Amino acid sequence: MDASSISITSLARIPDLIRTRHPLVHCLTNDVVKNFTANALLSVQAAPAMVEHPAEAGEFAAIADALLTNVGTLVEEQIHAIRAAVETANRNLKPWVLDPVAAGAISLRTGFARELSMMKPAIIRGNASEIMALAGVTAKGRGVDSGNASSEAVDAASKLAKSASCVVMVTGEVDYITDGKALRQCLNGDPLLTRVTGVGCAQGALAAACLAVCESPLEAALASAIIMGIAGEMAAEINQRPGSFQIALLDALDSLDADLIMKRGRIL
Amino acid sequence: MDASSISITSLARIPDLIRTRHPLVHCLTNDVVKNFTANALLSVQAAPAMVEHPAEAGEFAAIADALLTNVGTLVEEQIHAIRAAVETANRNLKPWVLDPVAAGAISLRTGFARELSMMKPAIIRGNASEIMALAGVTAKGRGVDSGNASSEAVDAASKLAKSASCVVMVTGEVDYITDGKALRQCLNGDPLLTRVTGVGCAQGALAAACLAVCESPLEAALASAIIMGIAGEMAAEINQRPGSFQIALLDALDSLDADLIMKRGRIL
Amino acid sequence: MDASSISITSLARIPDLIRTRHPLVHCLTNDVVKNFTANALLSVQAAPAMVEHPAEAGEFAAIADALLTNVGTLVEEQIHAIRAAVETANRNLKPWVLDPVAAGAISLRTGFARELSMMKPAIIRGNASEIMALAGVTAKGRGVDSGNASSEAVDAASKLAKSASCVVMVTGEVDYITDGKALRQCLNGDPLLTRVTGVGCAQGALAAACLAVCESPLEAALASAIIMGIAGEMAAEINQRPGSFQIALLDALDSLDADLIMKRGRIL
Numbered sequence: 122m123d124a125s126s127i128s129i130t131s132l133a134r135i136p137d138l139i140r141t142r143h144p145l146v147h148c149l150t151n152d153v154v155k156n157f158t159a160n161a162l163l164s165v166q167a168a169p170a171m172v173e174h175p176a177e178a179g180e181f182a183a184i185a186d187a188l189l190t191n192v193g194t195l196v197e198e199q200i201h202a203i204r205a206a207v208e209t210a211n212r213n214l215k216p217w218v219l220d221p222v223a224a225g226a227i228s229l230r231t232g233f234a235r236e237l238s239m240m241k242p243a244i245i246r247g248n249a250s251e252i253m254a255l256a257g258v259t260a261k262g263r264g265v266d267s268g269n270a271s272s273e274a275v276d277a278a279s280k281l282a283k284s285a286s287c288v289v290m291v292t293g294e295v296d297y298i299t300d301g302k303a304l305r306q307c308l309n310g311d312p313l314l315t316r317v318t319g320v321g322c323a324q325g326a327l328a329a330a331c332l333a334v335c336e337s338p339l340e341a342a343l344a345s346a347i348i349m350g351i352a353g354e355m356a357a358e359i360n361q362r363p364g365s366f367q368i369a370l371l372d373a374l375d376s377l378d379a380d381l382i383m384k385r386g387r388i389l
Numbered sequence: 390m391d392a393s394s395i396s397i398t399s400l401a402r403i404p405d406l407i408r409t410r411h412p413l414v415h416c417l418t419n420d421v422v423k424n425f426t427a428n429a430l431l432s433v434q435a436a437p438a439m440v441e442h443p444a445e446a447g448e449f450a451a452i453a454d455a456l457l458t459n460v461g462t463l464v465e466e467q468i469h470a471i472r473a474a475v476e477t478a479n480r481n482l483k484p485w486v487l488d489p490v491a492a493g494a495i496s497l498r499t500g501f502a503r504e505l506s507m508m509k510p511a512i513i514r515g516n517a518s519e520i521m522a523l524a525g526v527t528a529k530g531r532g533v534d535s536g537n538a539s540s541e542a543v544d545a546a547s548k549l550a551k552s553a554s555c556v557v558m559v560t561g562e563v564d565y566i567t568d569g570k571a572l573r574q575c576l577n578g579d580p581l582l583t584r585v586t587g588v589g590c591a592q593g594a595l596a597a598a599c600l601a602v603c604e605s606p607l608e609a610a611l612a613s614a615i616i617m618g619i620a621g622e623m624a625a626e627i628n629q630r631p632g633s634f635q636i637a638l639l640d641a642l643d644s645l646d647a648d649l650i651m652k653r654g655r656i657l
Numbered sequence: 658m659d660a661s662s663i664s665i666t667s668l669a670r671i672p673d674l675i676r677t678r679h680p681l682v683h684c685l686t687n688d689v690v691k692n693f694t695a696n697a698l699l700s701v702q703a704a705p706a707m708v709e710h711p712a713e714a715g716e717f718a719a720i721a722d723a724l725l726t727n728v729g730t731l732v733e734e735q736i737h738a739i740r741a742a743v744e745t746a747n748r749n750l751k752p753w754v755l756d757p758v759a760a761g762a763i764s765l766r767t768g769f770a771r772e773l774s775m776m777k778p779a780i781i782r783g784n785a786s787e788i789m790a791l792a793g794v795t796a797k798g799r800g801v802d803s804g805n806a807s808s809e810a811v812d813a814a815s816k817l818a819k820s821a822s823c824v825v826m827v828t829g830e831v832d833y834i835t836d837g838k839a840l841r842q843c844l845n846g847d848p849l850l851t852r853v854t855g856v857g858c859a860q861g862a863l864a865a866a867c868l869a870v871c872e873s874p875l876e877a878a879l880a881s882a883i884i885m886g887i888a889g890e891m892a893a894e895i896n897q898r899p900g901s902f903q904i905a906l907l908d909a910l911d912s913l914d915a916d917l918i919m920k921r922g923r924i925l
Contacts, residue, residue, distance in 0.1 A: 153691045153707050155421045159586035164631050169586065170491070171421050173462045177495045184494065194709045196734050198464050223706070226720065227713045316911075318695035318705065363700050364907025371632025375584075423689045427854035432899050437854065438759070439689050441730045445763045452762065466732050639900025643852075 127305070127340050129386040133379040135331060135344040140166040144333030147172060147185035148326055149203050151193025151222065154319030157367075158189075161323035164374035165348070167330035173198070179205035186333035188217035189326045190237060192230045200233060207240050216243035216332040216341075220325035225254025238285045243338040245281065246290040246325045246345075249274035256281040271295055275304065288338040290328065292321055296346040300339050307343060308387040309350025316363040317370065324349045343388060351385045352377055395573070395608050397654040401647040403599060403612040408434040412601030415440060415453035416594055417471050419461025419490065422587030425635075426457075429591035432642035433616070435598035441466070447473035454601035456485035457594045458505060460498045468501060475508050484511035484600035484609075488593035493522025506553045511606040513549065514558040514593045514613075517542035524549040539563055543572065556606040558596065560589055564614040568607050575611060576655040577618025584631040585638065592617045611656060619653045620645055663841070663876050665922040669915040671867060671880040676702040680869030683708060683721035684862055685739050687729025687758065690855030693903075694725075697859035700910035701884070703866035709734070715741035722869035724753035725862045726773060728766045736769060743776050752779035752868035752877075756861035761790025774821045779874040781817065782826040782861045782881075785810035792817040807831055811840065824874040826864065828857055832882040836875050843879060844923040845886025852899040853906065860885045879924060887921045888913055 145168045150158055155171055162169040172181040175198060182188050188210045190203045210217045219242040221234035231254060238245060238255055245255065248267035253259070256277035271293025278289040282301035291297045296307040314320045324345055331341035331348075355376070356369035413436045418426055423439055430437040440449040443466060450456050456478045458471045478485045487510040489502035499522060506513060506523055513523065516535035521527070524545035539561025546557040550569035559565045564575040582588045592613055599609035599616075623644070624637035681704045686694055691707055698705040708717040711734060718724050724746045726739045746753045755778040757770035767790060774781060774791055781791065784803035789795070792813035807829025814825040818837035827833045832843040850856045860881055867877035867884075891912070892905035 151707070152420060152688060152709070153695050153705075156424055156586060156692055159421050160631065160635070163584050163586055169421075171419070171462050172491070172495060173420070173464055174497060176497045177463070180495050180497075194707050195713070196709055223708070227708060227716050229710060229712045229716075316699050318692060318699055360908075362908035362911050363696065364904040364911070367696070367907075368632040368636060368904060371635075372628075372630035375630050375632070420688060424692055424854060427689050428899065428903070431852050431854055437689075439687070439730050440759070440763060441688070441732055442765060444765045445731070448763050448765075636900040636904060639903075640896075640898035643898050643900070 127343055129383055129388060131340065132344050132347055132386060133382040135334065136165060136348065136377050137379060138334040139330055142334055143168050144186040144330050145170060145184065146187050146189060146326055146329045147182055147206060148189045149173065149178060149199060149206055150189055150191035150322055150326065153194060154322040157319040158323045158326045160371055161374060162326055162330060164371045165327065165330065173202055175201035175205050178202035179209040182206040182209040182215060183213045185215060187329040188215060189220065189329040190217060191220040191222055191322055191325055192234055193222035193322065195230055195233065207237065211241055216338065218242060218244045218246060218325050218329045218332065220322060221245065221247050221251045221255055224251045242285065242287050243332050244288045244290055244328050244342050245285065246292060246328055248321065249291055249293055252281060252289060252291050253277040267293065271297055288342050290342045290346065292324060292346070296350065298339065298342045298346060303339065305339070305343055306389040307346035307350055309347055309354060309385065311353040311357040313357050313361065313363065313366045314353040317367045347382060347386050347388060348377060351381060354385065395611055397651060397656060399608065400612050400615050400654060401650040403602065404433060404616065404645050405647060406602040407598055410602055411436050412454040412598050413438060413452065414455050414457060414594055414597045415450055415474060416457045417441065417446060417467060417474055418457055418459035418590055418594065421462060422590040425587040426591045426594045428639055429642060430594055430598060432639045433595065433598065441470055443469035443473050446470035447477040450474040450477040450483060451481045453483060455597040456483060457488065457597040458485060459488040459490055459590055459593055460502055461490035461590065463498055463501065475505065479509055484606065486510060486512045486514060486593050486597045486600065488590060489513065489515050489519045489523055492519045510553065510555050511600050512556045512558055512596050512610050513553065514560060514596055516589065517559055517561055520549060520557060520559050521545040535561065539565055547572070556610050558610040558614065560592060560614070564618065566607065566610045566614060571607065573607070573611055574657040575614035575618055576657070577615055577622060577653065579621040579625040581625050581629065581631065581634045582621040585635045588617070615650060615654050615656060616645060619649060622653065663879055665919055665924060667876065668880050668883055668922060669918040671870060672701060672884065672913050673915060674870040675866055678870055679704050680722040680866050681706060681720065682723050682725060682862055682865045683718055683742065684725045685709065685714060685735060685742055686725055686727035686858055686862065689730060690858040693855040694859045694862045696907055697910060698862055698866060700907045701863065701866065709738055711737035711741050714738035715745040718742040718745035718751060719749045721751065723865040724751060725756065725865040726753060727756040727758055727858055727861055728770055729758035729858065731766055731769065743773065747777055752874065754778060754780045754782060754861050754865045754868065756858060757781065757783050757787045757791055760787045778821065778823050779868050780824045780826055780864050780878050781821065782828060782864055784857065785827055785829055788817060788825060788827050789813040803829065807833055815840070824878050826878040826882065828860060828882070832886065834875065834878045834882060839875065841875070841879055842925040843882035843886055844925070845883055845890060845921065847889040847893040849893050849897065849899065849902045850889040853903045856885070883918060883922050883924060884913060887917060890921065
C-alpha cells in the first residue's frame with residue numbers, strides 16, 4: 122500500500138473491520154492501564170487478552186492476532202514475558218507494537234526499549250520525548266510526560282523509522298506518523314485526552330488491533346490516531362471533566378463509525 | 390439444602406444478607422480486573438481484600454470469609470500465593486471459588502486450573518470453553534472468549550461437578566449451574582455484560598461473597614448469577630454504551646434488593 | 658510553619674499550586690488502585706508515575722518531586738523497589754508518604770510498615786486500626802477495613818508521630834492529623850468515600866502531591882484531607898450510587914478551587 126493512497130475513505134472502513142473480525146490483541150502492558158486498555162479494546166469490539174507468565178506469553182502470542190508491548194511498569198518477569206512473546210510473534214508473522222513509556226527518563230527501560238526497537242516491531246508509538254530518546258536525540262521527558270512538542274520529534278521519528286524498519290508514531294497535539302519516507306499527520310484530538318491515565322497506552326493497543334485488519338502498518342497507525350482523536354473530540358463535547366470524559370471516551374469508541382470518520386477526520 | 394428448594398424467594402434474601410454481614414472476600418485475581426472486582430464487591434457491600442504475597446496469602450485466607458482464585462494473569466509468585474491461600478482456606482473450612490480464565494487455551498494455566506479443581510473448591514465458574522477444557526472435553530476457546538455457547542457445556546459441567554465434588558457454573562447467554570445432580574438455569578442478563586472487562590471475574594468474586602452468607606454452594610452460585618444478571622439488565626436500561634454501562638452496572642449492584650429480585654428473577 | 662497558622666485561607670491556595678507546578682508523584686502502590694490513583698492525581702493536575710522495577714525505582718525517586726509508598730499488595734519485588742525508592746528519596750530530600758494498608762492484620766506487611774515508619778516518612782496516612790497497629794496499640798482491623806473509629810486512634814497517632822518524627826494522619830469519619838504536638842481535625846467528607854475502592858490510597862497519593870507544594874507536612878496532610886473531603890461532599894451531591902459517585906469524585910477533584918475550599922472547608 123502506497124502511503125499517499127491512505128485517505129479518509131480508506132481509514133473510514135477500519136472500525137467496521139474491527140467490529141466484524143474481533144482481532145485478539147495480546148497486551149503485555151503496564152499495571153496502571155490494563156483495565157482501561159481492555160475496556161478501550163472492547164469498546165471497538167476487539168478482543169483483549171493479558172497473558173503475563175513468561176511460560177505462557179510466548180505460547181499465547183502465536184494464538185493472538187497482534188501483540189502490544191508496553192514498558193510502563195516493567196518488572197523482571199515481564200521483561201522475560203515480553204521477549205518470549207515478541208520472538209513468537211515474529212516467528213508466526215504476527216504484527217506487534219512497541220510503546221516505550223518513559224524511555225529516556227530511566228536507564229533500564231531505555232535499554233530494553235532500544236533492544237525491542239531492533240526486534241522488528243510493526244509500529245513504535247510514543248510521545249515526543251520517548252521517540253527522541255529511542256532515536257538517540259536528547260529529549261526533555263519527565264516520567265511519562267513529554268517535555269517536547271510532537272513537532273520537535275519529526276526528524277527523530279524519521280531516523281528511528283529507518284533504523285528500525287518500522288512505522289513510528291509520535292502522539293501529541295498533532296500525531297506524526299512516518300515509515301521513514303512518507304510523513305502523515307492526524308490533527309484530530311482534544312487536550313482532555315492527557316487528563317485520563319492510559320489514553321496513550323490504549324492507543325498503542327488500538328494500533329495493534331488495527332494492524333490485525335489493515336493493509337499496512339502506516340494505515341494501522343493512522344487509523345488508530347484518527348479513531349482515538351475523533352473519539353476524544355466527541356467525548357469532550359459530552360463532558361469537560363476528566364472522570365466523565367473517561368467514560369464518554371469509551372462510549373465514543375463504541376459509537377464511532379465510517380460516517381463519523383468521513384465527517385470529522387483531519388489528516389494531512 | 391435441596392436443590393429444588395432454592396427459589397426466587399430464597400435468593401431474594403441474599404443481597405440484604407451481604408449488606409448486613411459484609412463478608413470479607415480474599416481475591417487472588419488477575420491484574421486487569423482487580424479494581425473493578427473490588428468496586429463490584431463494595432457495591433453489594435461485601436468487603437474486598439487483595440493480599441498477594443505468598444507469605445501473606447495463606448495467613449489472610451484464614452481471616453477472610455471466602456476466597457476467590459482467578460488464573461487470568463498468573464505469574465510465578467501468584468501461583469504460590471494461590472496454593473497457600475487454598476490450603477489455608479480448606480484447613481479453616483472457608484469456602485472458595487475457582488475461576489479458570491482461559492483454561493484450555495494455554496498449557497500452564499490449564500494444568501494449574503486442573504490442579505486447583507481437585508483441591509475442593511466450592512464453586513468453579515467459567516465460560517463454556519473453560520469448563521469444557523477443565524472437564525477434558527475439546528473446546529474452542531480463544532483467549533478469554535468462549536468459542537462455545539453455554540448450552541454446549543452442560544454435560545461437561547455435570548461431569549466436572551461430579552469429579553471435583555463441587556458446584557460448576559457455566560456463564561453465558563444462559564447461566565447453567567449444577568452440582569452434578571440438579572441442573573439449574575438463570576436467564577437474567579444482557580449482552581452488554583460482555584462489553585466490559587472483568588464482569589465474569591467480578592461474578593466469581595460475587596459468588597465467593599454469596600458463599601459466605603448462603604446455605605449451599607448451589608444457592609450461592611445461583612444467587613451470584615441472578616444478582617449480576619438483573620444488575621446487567623437494569624444497567625442496560627440506563628445506557629447502551631459500554632463506558633456508561635460499566636458505571637450503571639456498579640450503581641445497579643448497589644440498588645438491587647429483594648423486591649427487584651422477586652420481580653425480575655428468571656430461574657429454571 | 659506553625660501548626661496553628663494553617664488556616665482555611667492558607668489551605669485554599671493548594672489546588673492552584675498543584676495545578677501550576679504539576680508535581681511529579683512517584684507511586685509505589687497496590688495493584689487494585691493504580692489506575693484510580695493515577696486518575697485522581699491527574700484530576701488535580703499532578704503528574705503520576707508508577708515505576709516498579711527495583712533497578713528503576715531508586716533512579717526514578719530522585720527525579721520525582723514526592724514519593725508514595727503503599728503496602729496494599731506487596732510482592733517480593735515491590736518490597737525491594739520501595740526500599741530503593743525510599744533511600745533515594747531521603748538522600749535527595751524528596752518527601753514521601755507511607756500508607757500502611759492492613760498493617761496489624763497480617764504479619765509480613767506489619768513488620769515492613771514498621772521498618773518503613775522508622776525511615777523518616779514525612780506523612781504516615783492510615784485508618785484507625787492501621788495507625789494503632791503501627792503504634793503498637795491493639796487494634797481491630799479486618800483486612801483493609803478499620804475496626805476502630807478514627808477518634809480511638811488519636812493517642813496512637815500522637816505516639817507514632819513522636820516516635821517516627823513525622824506527621825500522622827488518621828482518616829475516617831473525622832480526619833485527625835498530628836505532628837505529635839499539635840492536633841488538627843478535618844470534618845469534611847462523606848460516607849460514600851468508603852464505597853469506592855482506593856479512595857484512601859488516592860488520598861495518600863494526594864498527600865504526596867501536596868508535600869511537593871506545601872510549606873510543611875502538617876499543611877500537606879491537612880490540605881489532602883480537605884481536598885478529598887470536599888470533593889467527596891460535592892460528588893455525593895451529584896450522585897449517591899457508588900459507580901457514578903466514583904466518576905463524580907474525579908470530576909470534583911478537577912473543579913475544586915480556592916473559593917470552594919473557603920466556602921466549604923471545615924477544620925479544627
